[in-house]
Structure formats: C-alpha cells, structure tokens
Amino acid sequence: MKNILVINSGSSSLKFQLIEMPSEKVLASGLVERIGLETGKVHYKSEKFSTSEEMQVKNHSVALKKVTKYLMDPENGVISDPSEIPAIGHRVVHGGDAFSDTVVIDEKVKATVKELFSLAPLHNPPNLNGIEVAEEIFPQAKQVAVFDTAFHQSIPSEANRYAIPNEFYEKHHIQVYGFHGTSHKYVSEKATEMLSKANSKLITVHLGNGCSITAVKNGKSVDHSLGFGPVNGLIMGTRSGDIDQSVIFYLIEQLGYTAKEVSDLLHHKSGMLGLTGYSDLRDIEEQAEKGNRECQLALDMNAYRIKKYIGAYAAAMNGLDAVVFTAGIGENSNVIRKLVCSDMDYLGIELDLEKNDERSKENREISKLDSKVKVLVIPTNEELEIAKQTFAMIS
Structure with a gap:
C-alpha cells in the first residue's frame, strides 16, 4: 500500500x-x-x-x-x-x-x-x-x-486543426487542446466497464460551472468541444460557449469594447449568468419552475447546444453506444438530462423518466431497457484518476 x-x-x-x-x-x-x-x-x-x-x-x-x-x-x-x-x-x-x-x-x-x-x-x-x-x-x-489536455492528444488532425493559415499552427501551436480530460478519461473507462464492450463509441458530457463534451471511440478522445482555450463549445455558468466571431469584431469595432473587455465578457459575464442573472443552475431551475421565461429559455438553449454536439459526434464516430452525464450538473440535474434526451429517439436514445428522477451517487443507467443507446450517469472522480496515474508512475 x-x-x-x-x-x-x-x-x-x-x-x-x-x-x-x-x-x-x-x-x-x-x-x-x-x-x-x-x-x-x-x-x-x-x-x-x-x-x-x-x-x-x-x-x-x-x-x-x-x-x-x-x-x-x-x-x-x-x-x-x-x-x-x-x-x-x-x-x-x-x-x-x-x-x-x-x-x-x-x-x-x-x-x-x-x-x-x-x-x-x-x-x-x-x-x-x-x-x-x-x-x-x-x-x-x-x-x-x-x-487536463493529455487525454485529448489523440484527437486526429481533421478534428484538432483550425482553418487558418498553417503558420499559426506550425509557429504558434494554435490548435484544439481540450480540457477536463482527466474527468472524461475516468468516466469513459467506467462506462466501458458498465457496457462490457471494449470497442465502444461514447459521448461523455461533463457539466459543471465549466462544461465540455467529448467523443470517445475505443477509449480514445477523437473530438471535443473546448479548443485552444476553455470558452467555446457548450453554454457554461459564466462562459458563452460557441459564438460567431463577427460578434467579437462588432463589439470592438462598433461598440468600442477593448479586446480585454470582450474576453472578460465572454469568460465571466456570459453563459447562464448573462442569460438569466444566475450562474448556479439550481437557482435557474427553481426560477424556471416559477414561470421565469428567461430562465426556461436558458435551460432550453443549454440543452439544445448539447443535443447538437451529440448529433455531430454520433455522425463523426458513425455510431453511438452510450451518452454519459457527469460532474455537478450532469450528475444531479434531472431537468437538464431530460431536456437533452427528449426527442432523440431517431438516434436510439430513450430516457426512463423514473430512473432519471432517482437521486443516487452511484454509477447508474437511466435509459429504457430497450433503448438502443444507453444513457449513463457516472460521478466523476478526478482526484482518484490522478492518484491512479500517479501510482502507476511509481509502481
């Protein structure tokens, strides 16, 4: 020991x-x-x-x-x-x-x-x-x-390069790096164990204050929503996620924002906070239940963005065995999971609403028994994953 x-x-x-x-x-x-x-x-x-x-x-x-x-x-x-x-x-x-x-x-x-x-x-x-x-x-x-970036080093060039002049990649190393890799690695391995299928096609959805989604094929990360920095992709607590670059130019050139102010806006004042005034999803869900339309719209937008990525990654991998929810929101919000998994039967995703509403800290399956694609909830444990990798280095 x-x-x-x-x-x-x-x-x-x-x-x-x-x-x-x-x-x-x-x-x-x-x-x-x-x-x-x-x-x-x-x-x-x-x-x-x-x-x-x-x-x-x-x-x-x-x-x-x-x-x-x-x-x-x-x-x-x-x-x-x-x-x-x-x-x-x-x-x-x-x-x-x-x-x-x-x-x-x-x-x-x-x-x-x-x-x-x-x-x-x-x-x-x-x-x-x-x-x-x-x-x-x-x-x-x-x-x-x-x-955090190591797990995503396996992303192939067609997915990790940006369509800008090659010199920015060659001289300045501008590419997709990805984040939350320790979490995505941990839950994808647990999901593979639960499925008893080594050659699996998984989509792991890490939802906390920071959010990301990863396509994992045969244990390797092959695409990921966060890129050069941690602000794009899914809608997060205070971060915007994907945005048209033209908006940034407009803010600077027409509205007089500095680059630093735009960065602060997109990192710290956008996302769910910018849409609702709240950054904690529990507050947003509570307000939506009381009839707050802005909060309900923000929840719908959040889930819609995740659904789009699931569809894209299923296409990129030419198949899907399971969608895995993890991290604070992914593990605890039955509301977000329900919104994400609704109207996804074309992809073979069928959520069991009773299982989805259960409160548990255990690894569990929340899809219907006959669902072609499994829906799993797996609590992340980045500290344990770090301990396992550290122990391997000294054993």
Whole structure:
C-alpha cells in the first residue's frame, strides 16, 4: 500500500486528497480557500475527524503546510511523517502539445509548464506554484503531473486543426487542446466497464460551472468541444460557449469594447449568468419552475447546444453506444438530462423518466431497457484518476 497525495492548486485555493493505493481508500480530503486574502478558510476531513478553520492563508506554501499539519496531527492525523507519502499527483490544466501522458516532474517539465502560462493564465501559474511548494515540503516524494489536455492528444488532425493559415499552427501551436480530460478519461473507462464492450463509441458530457463534451471511440478522445482555450463549445455558468466571431469584431469595432473587455465578457459575464442573472443552475431551475421565461429559455438553449454536439459526434464516430452525464450538473440535474434526451429517439436514445428522477451517487443507467443507446450517469472522480496515474508512475 502507498499513500498518494493529490493536489489541485487554483489561483486562490488548494484542494487535496490523500488516497491509499491501490485500495483507493480516501484517508483525508479537504480544501483551503481564499488564499492571499485577509480571511481564508481551511476544510479538512478524515474518517475520525473533520473541521473548518478560519485563518489568514498568505500563500500556497502556508496552505500546504497547514494541510500537512492536519495530516500529521498526533491525535487526529492519518500519517506520522512526510516520508509516508512517496508520491504527489498534481493537476496541471494545460500541457500544450508537449505532454501526451502523465510525467514525473523535473526541471524541464516545470520550465515547459511555465512556457504555457500564456495558454492558461488563470490555471498554469498556480499549478506550478503548487508543484514548487510540494517539492519544498515533501522533498523525498516523487512529484507527478497529470495534464487536463493529455487525454485529448489523440484527437486526429481533421478534428484538432483550425482553418487558418498553417503558420499559426506550425509557429504558434494554435490548435484544439481540450480540457477536463482527466474527468472524461475516468468516466469513459467506467462506462466501458458498465457496457462490457471494449470497442465502444461514447459521448461523455461533463457539466459543471465549466462544461465540455467529448467523443470517445475505443477509449480514445477523437473530438471535443473546448479548443485552444476553455470558452467555446457548450453554454457554461459564466462562459458563452460557441459564438460567431463577427460578434467579437462588432463589439470592438462598433461598440468600442477593448479586446480585454470582450474576453472578460465572454469568460465571466456570459453563459447562464448573462442569460438569466444566475450562474448556479439550481437557482435557474427553481426560477424556471416559477414561470421565469428567461430562465426556461436558458435551460432550453443549454440543452439544445448539447443535443447538437451529440448529433455531430454520433455522425463523426458513425455510431453511438452510450451518452454519459457527469460532474455537478450532469450528475444531479434531472431537468437538464431530460431536456437533452427528449426527442432523440431517431438516434436510439430513450430516457426512463423514473430512473432519471432517482437521486443516487452511484454509477447508474437511466435509459429504457430497450433503448438502443444507453444513457449513463457516472460521478466523476478526478482526484482518484490522478492518484491512479500517479501510482502507476511509481509502481
């Protein structure tokens, strides 16, 4: 048995799980939030102890040191020494075209992650910071990087290239990279197990505040809705998803917006928030039920966009075995699943409404027994996937 510490460093947060492998037992988990602000919060949970503590957390180093203190607490901790953690798995959002798989981190890897800051300015800098802090606190542990983009490196050229002059691809590496790859990989593997069919054609639908959809053929990502950055594709909590490029030119040239203002608009003020004033889907569903037409329209638009991608990906793969819903909205919103799967019988998708309404945290099938295409709900577990890949690197 080996303990794998999984770290997901955000700009002002640090999520963690300590997982015993290969048993996959979660020994401890938690979140440090509001890092760098006047008042931070540390959440920690293990089998025998849980707490939430308010304190100032100046930086990620302070955050991880606090987590380590909880892990090694003489009375309530789960380990007695840092050496009991032989490896640490880090989520790194953007690996560009440099990384197609999980890697043990060295100076060259860190330098490449730094070079990619411009492609993921909100994510890669704190990801690298988390790595450097972990190296300081756990010098004896192997540091392993698991890239969100790696799973999508298998997307073929006809699907990952943009129809712009070749020099932008060759010199500047502008192409589809994709995101949420760790989640799509995890749920597609679970779906393959549930179907007992190795050569399967799946569409995995990751719906949270950020949303994406992937065509997975025989275990490989072959197309994906997010591209060079994380703003296109499906309608998200605050992100617009697909939009006519002419709208961007119009905003700049006719309405006087700067490029930075347009970026902020499309990333932080659009999507469900822009359509309804709410970014949390639970609030939108509640308002729609009360007769709010804007909220109902937003739900219809959201589902319609997903349906279009399902149709396109079924055509691209020349078939479909299952549609898989995952992440916070995908796992919990029976409303969105119903809207997406309605009037899809031509593709062989027939939802069982009673199964769809059931509340469960388990992997489950919610389609009718005779549905040609299965509809599955599989809770994602990115931390476990990172732990599995990290464990494989040291075994």
